[in-house]
Amino acid sequence: MLTLGIDPGTATTGFGVIAEERDKLVFIEHGIIATSPKENAQIRLRKIYGELKKLIIKHQPEIIAIEKLYFGTNTKTAIAVGQARGVALLAAAEFKVPVAEYTPLQVKMAITGYGRAEKKQIQQMVKTLLGLKDVPRPDDAADALAIAICHIHSYRLLNV
Secondary structure (H helix, E strand, O other): OEEEEEEOOOOEEEEEEEEEEOOEEEEEEEEEEEOOOOOOHHHHHHHHHHHHHHHHHHHOOOEEEEEOOOOOOOHHHHHHHHHHHHHHHHHHHHOOOOEEEEOHHHHHHHHHOOOOOOHHHHHHHHHHHHOOOOOOOOHHHHHHHHHHHHHHHHHHHHOO
16 A cells, blocks of 8 residues: 655645555655745645645555644644645545545554654654654654554554
């Protein structure tokens, strides 16, 4: 199973691509889609959408795993993240790729077994689970890999 994980954001959208081969996680690629705060929202969202489409075409994922919107106290941030999520969902729909959504709590539980795990713990586990030499950077890309791993672990549990 080839999974594209997405950590949506208007300034930075993280992505991570992981395959599962014979019950083993295989790292493919990770990175970010960065936009400039000097550009208006339409331009930034168009860039995210275009880059996600390129990733879908390049990797042909079987599923896209995306973080569910976490609504904290910052409404402005939640709206911007919601917009980035929207273009990610649109890109998935355009290519008819199914989407699985996970809360930050679900991702933390799947990666570390602890719902209040800190970012460094999650990053270290992503490194270990994927057999990487270093912790993946930047943080948004590491988060996207964690979301993809969360999906693969969840899928395994549901389809045993």
